[in-house]
Amino acid sequence: MTFRPRDPARHPPALAPAYKTSVTRSPRLPLLSLDPGPTERTGPVFRPDDLGQMDADLLSNYGEAAPIGERILIHGRVLDGNGRPVPHTLVEVWQANASGRYRHVRDGYVGALDPDFGGCGRCLTGEDGTYAFRTVKPGAYPWRNTRNDWRPAHIHFSVFGTAFLQRLVTQCYFEGDPLIARCPIAQSIGDPVAVDALVANLDMGQTRPFDMIAYRFDIVLRGRRATWFET
Amino acid sequence: MTELPETPSQTAGPFVHIGLTPGAARTGLLDLGTAIAAEGVPGTRIRIAGTILDGTGTPLRDALVEAWHADAQGRYPPDAADGFRGWGRAACDPESGEWVFDTIKPGAVGDQAPHVALWIVARGINQGLHTRLYFEDEDNSSDPVLNLIEQPVRRDSLIARRTDEAYRLTIRLQGDGETVFFDP
Helix, strand or coil: CEECCCCHHHCCCCCCCCCCCHHHHCCCCCCEECCCCHHHHCCCCCCHHHCCCCCCECCCCCCCCCCCCCEEEEEEEEEECCCCECCCCEEEEEECCCCCCCCCCCCCCCCCCCCCCCCEEEEECCCCCEEEEEEECCCCEEECCCCCEEECCEEEEEECCCCHHHCEEEEEEECCCCCHHHCCCHHHCCCHHHHHCCEEEECHHHCECCCEEEEECCEEECCEECCCCCC | CCCCCCCCCCCCCCCHHHHHCHHHHCCCCCCCCCCCECCCCCCCEEEEEEEEECCCCCECCCCEEEEEECCCCCCCCCCCCCCECCEEEEECCCCCCCEEEEEECCCCECCECCEEEEEEECCCCCCCEEEEEEECCCCCCCCCCHHHCCCHHHHHHHEEEECCCCEEEEEECCCCCCCCCEEC
């Protein structure tokens, strides 16, 4: 049993000139195709005691009071390409606060820092592949690319899976945001259907009345190729 | 069998440290991946280190590197030695751009020479880059992965040089001496 190769049409190319930083940071020579061996088919394992109790709750894991902003539950499932849940895998997130400002020494945006928001969360998926974070909806913010580029509101996601070749870092956007279509990073993915896969949808069914709006974002990692020998 | 398309990759951006090295970035959580091999795990203690250069030869100072390697007997978790996690994560130094891992030297994995898988994300990198680090003081001549590389001169891009304090590897994202990156 081996993994299906990555479909390059689903991903942004290394060189996406409208995203200027990619020009000097993209390999020019083709990637070398490698049949996955033991190194690629295995991956790190994380345990509940690697994480802190409040790690998945960005509303309370940094400051004393509740952060400012629209309270949201962002949740979903991690599946493999065969549609099977990926249990006990590490999901990590990071984001700007509701003003579009990151808690980072190199973020000089005029948007205000929030003393009660760190912007980092993580959890292990459940038996059924589910994950959930309580947080605030991040703000849009400007960035240096052309003279007037704005990032759509987004949450960065990092996911492991069971094999190092499944390692994935991506960004989740929010349904209805007009900046998605104008973003050189989101649009570095050529296929609009693939861009849509990065959009979290409003999930009224999971919304907590008088508390939090819910958004759903499912993540699919690379799947295995079916073989004659698979049982 | 159901076939779902993979979620597309996006760049980790300039502020990856907030989420993936939150201890160093002081965003409230502790860092993961700080101990690849706990004290007492059998093997030779080594340091591997290097820099990542962009197409102009400038070190990336905002990149994040992850390492994944076998224990001294060539085994991966969960079958590896007690206390061996096999996985480490390091942010490049914000001034020098250097990344560093303290670990044990891996053993050969089957017919593959001892090696460390490296995975790199950063602003401007749209899809995490997979590469490998091999050791110049090992016999790499029959390694089947190195031998997949058509031009022998390019194999050198994966071989770390032994210095007094570390095995050192310079990763070149593009241009002269471009590192071999894999599509596993």
